[in-house]
Amino acid sequence: MPDQLLDVRNLKKHFPLKKGFLAAHHGSVRAVDGVSFSIRAGGSFGLVGESGSGKTTVARIILRLVEPTGGEILWEGRDICKFSDSEMKERRRNMQMIFQDPHSSLNPRKTVFKSVAEPLVIHEGLSGKKLRKRVEELMEIVGLKREHMFRYPHELSGGQKQRVGIARALSLQPRLLILDEPTSALDVSVQAQMLNFLESLQKKMSLTYLFISHNLAVIRYTCDMVAVMYLGKIIEMGKTETVFSSPKHPYTKALVLAIPRPQAEQPEKMIYLEGDIPSATNIPPGCRFHTRCQAKIGKICEEDEPTTRYFSDGSQVDCHLYRERRTG
Amino acid sequence: MELVLKINDLRIEFDTFEGTSQVLDGIDLTLERGDTMGLVGETGCGKSITAKAILRLLPIPPARIVSGEILFQGEDILKKSEEEMKRVRGKRIAMVFQDPMTFLNPLFTIEEQLVDVILAHQRGNGSGNEKRGMSRKDAVKKAVQLLGEVKIPQPELRIKSYPHEFSGGMRQRVLIAMALSRSPQILIADEPTTALDVTIQAQILWLMNDLVQRYGHSVLLISHDLGVVAKVCKRIAVMYAGNIVEDCSTAQLFRRPLHPYTQGLLSSILTFSKREGEAQGIKGIIPDLIRPPPGCRFHPRCLRAMEVCKEKKPAMIEFEQGHWVSCHLYHR
Amino acid sequence: MNTRNPMNPGTVKNSAWTRWKLERESQIRSLRLTVYTLSRSPLSVIGFALVAIFLVIALIGPLIITHPEDIKGAVHMDQKLRPPCSSHPFGTDEVGGDIYSRVIMGTRLSLQIGLIIIFVAMGIGVPLGIIAGYVGGWVNEIIMRVTDIFLSVPGLLLALAIVGALGPGIKNAMLALSIVWWPGYVRLVQGKTLSLREESFVEAAKSIGASRFRIIFNHILPNCTSPIIVKASMDMGMAILFAANLGFIGVGAQPPVPEWGAMISVGRNYLPDRWWMATFPGMAILITVLGFNLLGDGLRDVLDPQSRG
Numbered sequence: 012m013p014d015q016l017l018d019v020r021n022l023k024k025h026f027p028l029k030k031g032f033l034a035a036h037h038g039s040v041r042a043v044d045g046v047s048f049s050i051r052a053g054g055s056f057g058l059v060g061e062s063g064s065g066k067t068t069v070a071r072i073i074l075r076l077v078e079p080t081g082g083e084i085l086w087e088g089r090d091i092c093k094f095s096d097s098e099m100k101e102r103r104r105n106m107q108m109i110f111q112d113p114h115s116s117l118n119p120r121k122t123v124f125k126s127v128a129e130p131l132v133i134h135e136g137l138s139g140k141k142l143r144k145r146v147e148e149l150m151e152i153v154g155l156k157r158e159h160m161f162r163y164p165h166e167l168s169g170g171q172k173q174r175v176g177i178a179r180a181l182s183l184q185p186r187l188l189i190l191d192e193p194t195s196a197l198d199v200s201v202q203a204q205m206l207n208f209l210e211s212l213q214k215k216m217s218l219t220y221l222f223i224s225h226n227l228a229v230i231r232y233t234c235d236m237v238a239v240m241y242l243g244k245i246i247e248m249g250k251t252e253t254v255f256s257s258p259k260h261p262y263t264k265a266l267v268l269a270i271p272r273p274q275a276e277q278p279e280k281m282i283y284l285e286g287d288i289p290s291a292t293n294i295p296p297g298c299r300f301h302t303r304c305q306a307k308i309g310k311i312c313e314e315d316e317p318t319t320r321y322f323s324d325g326s327q328v329d330c331h332l333y334r335e336r337r338t339g
Numbered sequence: 340m341e342l343v344l345k346i347n348d349l350r351i352e353f354d355t356f357e358g359t360s361q362v363l364d365g366i367d368l369t370l371e372r373g374d375t376m377g378l379v380g381e382t383g384c385g386k387s388i389t390a391k392a393i394l395r396l397l398p399i400p401p402a403r404i405v406s407g408e409i410l411f412q413g414e415d416i417l418k419k420s421e422e423e424m425k426r427v428r429g430k431r432i433a434m435v436f437q438d439p440m441t442f443l444n445p446l447f448t449i450e451e452q453l454v455d456v457i458l459a460h461q462r463g464n465g466s467g468n469e470k471r472g473m474s475r476k477d478a479v480k481k482a483v484q485l486l487g488e489v490k491i492p493q494p495e496l497r498i499k500s501y502p503h504e505f506s507g508g509m510r511q512r513v514l515i516a517m518a519l520s521r522s523p524q525i526l527i528a529d530e531p532t533t534a535l536d537v538t539i540q541a542q543i544l545w546l547m548n549d550l551v552q553r554y555g556h557s558v559l560l561i562s563h564d565l566g567v568v569a570k571v572c573k574r575i576a577v578m579y580a581g582n583i584v585e586d587c588s589t590a591q592l593f594r595r596p597l598h599p600y601t602q603g604l605l606s607s608i609l610t611f612s613k614r615e616g617e618a619q620g621i622k623g624i625i626p627d628l629i630r631p632p633p634g635c636r637f638h639p640r641c642l643r644a645m646e647v648c649k650e651k652k653p654a655m656i657e658f659e660q661g662h663w664v665s666c667h668l669y670h671r
Numbered sequence: 672m673n674t675r676n677p678m679n680p681g682t683v684k685n686s687a688w689t690r691w692k693l694e695r696e697s698q699i700r701s702l703r704l705t706v707y708t709l710s711r712s713p714l715s716v717i718g719f720a721l722v723a724i725f726l727v728i729a730l731i732g733p734l735i736i737t738h739p740e741d742i743k744g745a746v747h748m749d750q751k752l753r754p755p756c757s758s759h760p761f762g763t764d765e766v767g768g769d770i771y772s773r774v775i776m777g778t779r780l781s782l783q784i785g786l787i788i789i790f791v792a793m794g795i796g797v798p799l800g801i802i803a804g805y806v807g808g809w810v811n812e813i814i815m816r817v818t819d820i821f822l823s824v825p826g827l828l829l830a831l832a833i834v835g836a837l838g839p840g841i842k843n844a845m846l847a848l849s850i851v852w853w854p855g856y857v858r859l860v861q862g863k864t865l866s867l868r869e870e871s872f873v874e875a876a877k878s879i880g881a882s883r884f885r886i887i888f889n890h891i892l893p894n895c896t897s898p899i900i901v902k903a904s905m906d907m908g909m910a911i912l913f914a915a916n917l918g919f920i921g922v923g924a925q926p927p928v929p930e931w932g933a934m935i936s937v938g939r940n941y942l943p944d945r946w947w948m949a950t951f952p953g954m955a956i957l958i959t960v961l962g963f964n965l966l967g968d969g970l971r972d973v974l975d976p977q978s979r980g
Contacts, residue, residue: 061536061537061538061539062536071874074878076874076877076878100880103878103879103880104880107878107879108875108878110871110874110875111871112871115870115871115872116871116872116874116875117872117875118872118876118890118893118894119872119894120893120894120896121890121893122694122697129876129879129881130879130880133879133880133881133882133885134880158693160693161690161693161694161696161697162697163697163701166697166700168624169382176875179875179879183879198381198382198563198625199381199563199564199565199604199607199608200381200603200604200607200620200621201620202607202609202620203607203608203609203617203618203619203620204620206609206618207617207618207620225536225537227537228608228609228610229609231609232609232618265538266537266538268541269537269538269540269541270537270566271540271541271544271564271566271567271569271570272566272569272610273564273565273566273569273593273605273608273610274569274593274610281541281545283541283542283545284538284541284542286492287506287508287509287539288506288536288538288539356704356707356708
């Protein structure tokens with residue numbers, strides 16, 4: 012599709028489990044087990060899931076901080092998984108990441124200036140006055156005062172650190188920003204500001220966003236498309252409004268209901284999932300959600316993996332409840 | 340209604356390199372038997388410090404209790420000796436923290452740790468006319484029963500596991516079991532579900548409600564998440580910069596928040612409903628508690644600040660039945 | 672969002688100065704915090720004072736000695752074996768040399784010895800440690816196993832063996848001790864590198880396209896300096912002590928070099944009557960090593976609290 016900036020196809024990442032003295036193969040952790048989605052230029056795509064869903068690994072594979080075991084990642088039509096190191100270095104200018112924990116994503120020994128300037132030094136070889144000017148511009152864009160340039164990270168608040176991370180990511184004028192839980196470490200009153208800021212930034216700089224979060228409220232607030240992940244697979248995907256207001260997959264339903272609502276009346280009909288999230292080393296056979304599913308049909312859920320069912324409104328779901336019924 | 344906990348005008352200071360930080364500025368709190376109360380606030384508001392002060396877990400120095408009293412069933416906790424506190428902590432007031440792993444010894448099985456706790460309770464009882472103490476077998480039985488109460492499946496098998504073999508949610512259940520093993524009057528939970536996944540969090544919150552209904556203890560739930568608190572607590576106290584600014588029932592808080600900070604907080608929260616316009620933040624930053632703003636500590640960020648707010652700290656008044664607020668806007 | 676705060680671009684003359692001040696502000700603040708924390712522990716203050724005295728004496732040594740020619744072993748047989756008195760506060764040795772002057776100059780010598788040993792050890796150990804920790808795999812295995820071999824032999828014995836092979840003398844002693852010391856730094860730095868490797872900011876550096884080289888030198892190394900400083904300050908004392916040990920045995924500095932260990936070695940034969948010959952160099956060693964140990968402890972509590980115990 013022509014206007015897809017990023018097209019992920021059947022992405023897989025299996026970590027081998029080594030056991031024994033000679034490190035013999037003993038199964039693997041199927042962290043990402045066949046993930047496909049695409050993001051159009053200028054859009055905000057949300058990737059939602061709990062622990063073990065694989066959403067963070069997907070983000071890291073896209074940036075090739077982790078190498079995929081299989082699948083393709085098409086950037087403007089070209090598969091970046093096949094790029095050499097130097098081609099990848101060039102690509103890095105186009106996609107940057109905002110990391111989850113602002114307190115550890117900045118080198119504690121580098122001043123704000125040095126951290127923000129680093130990408131410019133590496134890729135454009137800037138120095139002196141030119142470099143300072145660019146850094147000052149970036150500081151302004153993210154709303155930080157110039158005197159903050161010479162502070163060390165431990166002297167800044169969480170929100171300010173996050174902004175430094177954003178300034179650093181923007182320095183090379185990327186087209187795609189991957190945001191890994193950008194607000195989970197921030198106070199509530201600062202979260203809203205940060206998200207509003209990210210939105211205005213997106214418009215101003217024509218950015219495309221890939222939002223990773225376990226917080227559905229954040230995703231609903233910011234993204235137009237969302238994919239829900241469970242144990243390495245996308246189990247439901249579509250427009251945010253559609254997915255969250257009328258969720259199809261039982262997991263999505265439970266997830267939506269589980270969100271604690273800051274209001275006096277709590278939802279009447281809660282779905283409480285039994286048990287824990289299975290470990291990624293021991294993924295249940297058949298539909299991986301069947302061990303906790305309240306809407307289990309029967310044997311089919313325990314034995315067969317559901318195939319994706321596509322709907323006319325652009326959404327899709329992986330669940331036997333929606334399987335195509337073959338007649339005759 | 341029996342008053343289980345009453346905090347009167349508690350003031351605490353902390354000595355730091357930069358100066359003395361006034362972390363608690365005279366807070367008042369009441370907890371009745373069977374009450375579920377939520378203490379809500381953002382970073383630095385003093386909610387965790389309040390919890391630790393109740394259990395006398397604050398390091399003194401650098402902390403210093405300037406004034407005030409914490410009355411637990413009529414007796415002032417601040418005046419108790421360390422020996423007496425040992426009998427209160429964990430037995431009459433129990434606490435559950437955010438990270439269960441720091442409270443579970445990785446070298447011992449769950450059974451050993453739970454039994455340890457149960458037997459310790461029997462030992463230090465001091466009333467003398469109780470039976471000498473449980474046998475170990477009885478303690479194990481009780482431990483298994485407790486694990487069942489917190490809905491751990493197959494407790495008689497799982498009890499032999501080590502903490503690292505449990506998931507985060509399960510470990511938190513174990514901690515809750517440990518806390519309740521001694522039938523405390525108050526359970527203080529400090530961000531008990533913050534580190535857990537949303538679906539697991541829902542389970543734990545349901546469990547807490549269930550246990551309160553069955554055991555009837557009082558709960559003080561501390562969280563930055565109003566949604567979490569709304570699920571478990573009937574009353575909510577909102578804290579800002581060392582003060583309690585609003586104290587009311589959950590229904591009152593959401594239906595009619597009075598304090599501008601509470602209103603700001605509610606409007607910042609991304610409610611999980613269809614988006615209508617922008618969520619507002621609260622302008623400004625949390626004040627420096629070493630040189631706190633004079634008068635009402637929220638006035639620099641308050642959109643409705645008046646002259647008097649800069650000079651005098653507002654007293655806590657009862658605006659409507661059971662709804663207390665500390666704000667000059669509501670003073671007659 | 673925060674309001675803009677434009678620095679006036681027109682005033683060139685004070686903007687460079689203001690900029691420098693701003694840049695250093697943070698560092699000055701953390702220095703003050705370090706000093707404050709250090710001063711809270713009386714033992715650290717004592718350690719710092721002792722080390723300061725040691726350094727001052729080493730620096731101004733030549734200015735405060737009374738008998739400069741005695742350092743090189745000038746012989747004044749008429750003065751020999753005098754107890755402490757007004758002209759010879761520490762007494763004289765078996766050739767009439769002034770012990771005070773020799774002990775003072777020994778300070779300077781000890782400082783040189785210590786610094787050379789530590790710096791050579793760091794120069795070898797730190798790069799090896801970082802490479803082992805960051806690259807991992809078989810490179811790490813090789814480096815760490817070689818390090819283990821060196822560490823398995825008690826330091827002094829190893830040094831003796833090396834000096835035995837090379838021949839006595841202060842230079843060989845320093846070489847031998849450097850070889851004994853470098854594995855400790857490899858271990859320390861490798862461990863620190865392993866934990867730093869997993870930090871977010873290293874990932875961030877990769878994501879902006881930093882080369883391995885850049886990550887190692889620009890990101891990992893600066894974050895290793897704290898434990899290295901702590902170890903170096905404690906090692907100074909121990910290195911000086913080991914050098915004195917070698918000197919005492921006779922394979923280190925040779926007389927008439929005024930090295931403390933060598934002086935004790937000679938003075939030992941004159942105990943207990945001519946006690947001053949061994950006592951004053953001995954006390955110098957004691958005070959120096961104690962000072963560095965206390966300072967090292969104090970620095971560790973300030974800079975690297977996780978490595979306690």
